[in-house]
Amino acid sequence: MNSGDSTTDVREPLLKMTGLRIEGQAGERWNEIVRGVDVVLHRGEVLGLIGESGAGKSTIGLAAMGYARPGCRLSGGDIVFDGMELRGAPEDRKRDLRGVRIAYVAQSAAAAFNPAHRLIDQFAEAPVHHGVKSRAEAEADAKDLYRRLQLPYPEQIGYRYPHQVSGGQLQRAMTAMAMSCRPDLIVFDEPTTALDVTTQIEVLAAIKDVVRHLDAAAIYITHDLAVVAQMADRIMVLRYGDLVEEGTADQIINRPREKYTRELLAVRTYRKPDAGPPSEAPLLRIEGVSARYSRSARVLEDVDLEIGRRRTVAVVGESGSGKSTLARVITGLLPPEEGRIFFEGEALPPALPGRNREMLRRLQMIYQMPDTALNPRQRLRDIIGRPLAFYLGLTGRKREDRVRELLEMIELDPDDFIDRYPTELSGGQKQRVCIARALAAQPDLIICDEVTSALDQLVAEEILKLLQRLQDELHLSYMFITHDLATVRAISDEIVVMLQGRIVEQGARNDVLTPPHHEYTNLLLSSVPEMKIGWLDRTLAEREKRRARGEQVMESADR
């Protein structure tokens, strides 16, 4: 089953999709979401599909299996896999291919594993069902692959349930599962997007190793150009269902032809000018704060922090580092177990109900998911107008004028937008509205909790620039919580690095970013993919070398 029919002409592509058109259902209408894209993939080749959300990259990836999600349909073009036409082929013919000759690795392994069955049962399901292997063979094979993918305890881990295994391990187990029938083609659909940066690098390495080892062809889908540069031989850049540019990895990264590609490459280059040391007394001071959620272990341990006026302090760390908890403690949602918080030198009551309206007004928050941060049943007029009425007592005409002013400030046309509902906005626009709502309170400090991580990179950059402009105009202070070091580099004056509820390093931006680092900061920084071909291999080789020299190399907690 390894490479199909040996008599096939070698130059004949494994997969050839020509003029692929896919439509998606919106209400009762069908919109074209992929508009005539050609994809050619040869055996042993890795093709990267890149684009922002709505580019149609996942849809194309699934179309390679002759599959369209519910609410989508393959409306035109040909899909020929190893000489077989898949579009319009009967369902059981396609079923015979899926899992056996074409396999799929989903974005979130935690969601794509069935919570009711053990990993190894799910591994064995496809080979046993398709008659490729016996159950015993499949189990033995699973353990081999688990070992190959550097999963801990490869003999036993398969007998666990999905929820008993960490995210990075699950993603590897899913890769193993995709390999179970030794397919000719594997579709990787953003396999590392949900992972922390230090875990991502290890999973990327494992995937790369196993694909190379088994000599499978792969389609690698991602929105991160730096990642795809490490994985793919050839890259297709997609936008709004159209092909923008196609070429070898080297050509796309180093010699892009199209403006859009160049823009994608240019993200992460924005840098805030250096602000120098803080001048005045700090606006917010946190002293020895520890906190826990009821009856669980402590998630914050003795945290000290200061935020000065007109300054941006970035709090960085991986998931579970306690950075979001810190925000909840500051806002009063989670009263600290120990420690105190001062605002302009005055102690803040620990719990939300104890704070008065003025205290609440001066401290605002912006969230990661603009979708859930805006009430879908309120118009922008009400969303932005409510803090004006609530804190400042503005009513009628005055309030209306101020709402319009704020909309202009966030670069949305008031006449067009004031009566819209959030569902009628794009992600970036929603986040702008969240910013306007925070600004309406005329705060001194805004806590930004991962405000850009749910956005496409180009949009995220716009938001960062907007925030910077507002800081300059309105003399705001920001506490910027993020796991994305590129964002940290772009916007912060000071950096606080957190690990397992403690601060491991903090200081001015340049001090923290310049070596020598704390060991963990080092791991973080070195794990961020760079827009260079071969970066992954080099970084791994470097770590290997250091290990060989007997240095201690910190590893991802998710290992």
Added chain:
Amino acid sequence: MTQILTMVAQRLALGLLTLFVVSLIIFLGVELLPGDLTQAILGQAATEETVAAFRRELKLDLPPHERYVAWLGGILQGDLGHSLANKRAITELMGVRLWNTLFLAFISAAVAVPLALGLGILAALYRGTPYDRAVNIVTLSSISFPEFFVAYILILVLAVQLGWFPSISNIGEELGFWERVYRSILPALTLTLVVVAHMMRMTRAAIINLMASPYIEMANLKGLPRVRIIVRHALPNALAPIINVVVINLAYLVVGVVIVEVVFVYPGLGQLLIDAVRTRDIPVVQATGLFFAAAYILLNLTADVLSILTNPRLLHPR
């Protein structure tokens, strides 16, 4: 494992607490009933003298709290007391009827549960097809008819016109199993029609709900056939809501069948309760009310525990 035991123990304690409060409410509620037992028992024939004599004999002149304590104490020792009206032991009165009620619930459930699950799974499997729509509309309609209407129609067709089944369920202890089943078919059928729709729709909805989840897509992309996807991948995860709805309906089969009992003259607990309310037979009302509440709480508890046991996260903690 200890986590599960703690959770089960918690649920059990809560259930007992609820039962206690229910017993209080039932006791007080019955105290508030207008008119009293003597009057009801003696009916039009009650004179002041005879009523007074009766009250004295039944100790109705004691204050309520003393009677409550005595009652609860009795129950804890397994003594439900005696009927005020005919002085028979309540355990004896309830015994036969309890068995009848459970029997009817059992045969209805034996038909309804597999039928509902089967139809629900098939409807999910053939979602959007004429079969699905037909089952949907038929079941929707069947929950839309008042129970007594369904019952009368069944009697008209199956008993009066075709003569296949008896129109009343004249059940006695001396009957053999199959004879009992035969005589209970019409009430069981009525109940089945009433509960199948609910369970079937819930099963279908629970499965369809899951069909959008990524692991079902994954199973699809592994090339598994639809039946296997639904039975092996969707069903185990849909168990909790399905168990819940099955239990709600089982509870209904035990406690909610008063109308069916009336129409088919089925000697079950519901009729006992109604009779007792009518005649103000306080101990019987209290005992049956308490039993119904206990049955409901117990079934809910079972559902909770089963939901816990079918949840791999709780069953296999990290």
Added chain:
Amino acid sequence: MQDALRLLGNSPWSARLGMLVVLFYVVVAIFAPVLTPYGESEIVAAEYEPWSSEFLLGTDNLGRDMLTRLIYGARNTIGIALITTVLAFLIGCVAGFLAATLGGWADQAIGRVVDVLMAIPQLIFALLILTIVGTAIPILVVVIAVLDSTRVFRLSRAVAMNIVVMDYVEVARLRGEGLWWIMRREVLPNALPPLVAEFGLRFCFVFLLLSALSFLGLGIQPPTADWGSMVRDNATLITFGDFTPILPAASIALLTVGVNFIVDWFLHQTAGLKDE
């Protein structure tokens, strides 16, 4: 508004049929005095007159016009069921939202009270209370509403639970908004679709419960026309294949089928919501 119209335009035939039925009933209920040829309890002829041009559906056991009774029955039965359901939702939703928004012990306390109420079978509870306090219509409405609100509570709490964890509710809390504002402005508008669907279902249940109570002689009292008691009064006729008692029962069934069709479609539209 346009969205609503477009939605209507795209609805399946079952939902359209349902809407047609409900609309028909509403019109009949509202304009009952105009539509009916005779008074609600007016005796106009001999009992059990056959169907004729004068009495379209004949007369009932007392010689009242069947059609008139049916139409007034629509008015009374639907009106009472509607008021009851609205009341049940007022109680249930406020309690459910409170429990979800406050959380903690308040949630526990309300939940336990509801558990207790639910542990006593509905019909039997209603029977007990109605024998205690009599069967005047306001009492009937309140009793059924309170009993039914427990089911509403379960749903509204579950739905609100999903909403109160949303960031926009946290935003409102951080802003310092009061409980009532959060419940009314943040939770309620977002909980509306499942609640509307539930409203339809609950309406049917209340409707059926009312007719069950009437069947047991504890529902709406004569001479007020009511479908449940109309069935009961003429139930023996069914044995002899007479149509009369089937008419009110069929009216009950048709309305509940209609409402269920709409709800079914509505649930389908706001997919992912279950029908409990």
Added chain:
Amino acid sequence: MTIEQELKTLASRRGITRRGFMERALALGATTALATTLADRAFAMPKRGGRFRLGLGHGSTTDSLDPATFEQLYMQVVGSAARNNLMEVGQNGDLIPELAEGFDVSDDAKSWKFDLRRGVEFHNGKTLDSNDVVASINHHRGADSKSAAKSLLDAIVDLKADGKNAVTIALKEGNADFPFILSDYHVAIMPANGDAVDWESGVGTGAYVLERYEPGVRTTFKRNPNYFKTGYGHFDEVEVITIADVAARTNALTTGEIDAMDRVDLKTAHLLKRREGIKIAETSGTQHYTFTMRTDTPPFDDNDVRLALKYAIDREAILKTILRGHGALGNDHPIGLSNRYHASGLPQRAYDPDKARHHLKKAGAEGLTIDLSAADAAFAGAVDAAVLYKEHAAKAGIDINVVREPDDGYWANVWMKKPYCAVYWGGRPTEDWMFSTAYSADASWNDTFWKHDRFNELLLAARAELDEKKRRGMYEEMQAIVRDDGGVLIPMFANYVMGLSDKIGHGQMAANWSMDGFKCTERWWFA
């Protein structure tokens, strides 16, 4: 109506003998052969055997075998199957001795001596003696008695066994009708157990031995092989089933699951009759329905108001609609056609809105608005009857507001409490019994709270009067007084309407109570 149908109706009418039937049949033109066949069918000799299944609309889980608590048909029938009384009311309404062989009475009707039948055995083998009779009667007497028959037996001042086979009874005052009281279903004879009686076992002297008793469900009996009466108790087995819902009862009869039922739904009686294999049996007794006013409460304390209300009801319409003709018009007094001294000379009161207005005006109560309480517990169709009455009274300018009361607690909370309400009376076999139960000034069930001096004098005088003619005169005057002054409106007397399988044979049906005077089990047979 074909001859055959007419003859069938004829055959079921009370009071006709086989010979009378034959003559009538021949007169109608039937051939002798047909007349004989029909007569044989109608008056066929009883046959033994079979299991008689009887569905009754009463019965509750809270029933008990204690006759002191009997109040409805189910227990009355069950009790009558298992037990006997000293006296019984025969099929044609005569009082005949049952467990007594006969009685002697003093001239003042105060002292009674009953001789017992010899050699009667209880089901448990014990022989009946005077102790059993004394204990059975004493069961209802005494300060602690909770028996509904207590007030009936109040008149007894002394009760003694006179040897093994006789009992003497002394009364406070003379009562010529006393033996009737001993035929009351409460006063059944049970085996003595010391001073008390054993009622728990259900043992009696009756035609059937109790086999299994499930209160509110059913009761089964086997024939008593040693029954002392000859020509009674034909079934091998009897099963009495509680079927409260009338539709279920009707279904059970039509599908052959029961052989007889009581209280046929009058709305569908004509349809049921048409069913093959089913016949309707009907007896008109003393059962009557009333609208009862409290004469001690305004506005009912004014006799003109009472008369206005009596004229404002259309009895014909009510009889036709509520009873569908299965009954007789009432004339505002409780003495029915089947009673001995029924005042047939009294003019029938008719619907007369003008007269009602006239009386209303006289009372100065024009535009009268009153509440009328009713529930189906009062009598089947009471609420409908009240609604009809409301329509009738509206034409007389009286606004009646029908208040539907809950069935539960009706007798406790409405009857004798609310000023105007619907009531049913099973009636009593004698005039004295009826009047002294509910119309004499000191009667505990005087539900109209009516006090009429002349009436009360007459009641006492008539009770001890042994002259038949004088007695009749007195009772007729009392009926007139109640009719024109009493607080009771009696629109109708209701028949007992039963549904029977046509396999059931029976003789003339007693009219004193439903189900052949409760004695269907011992009097009926499978033809």
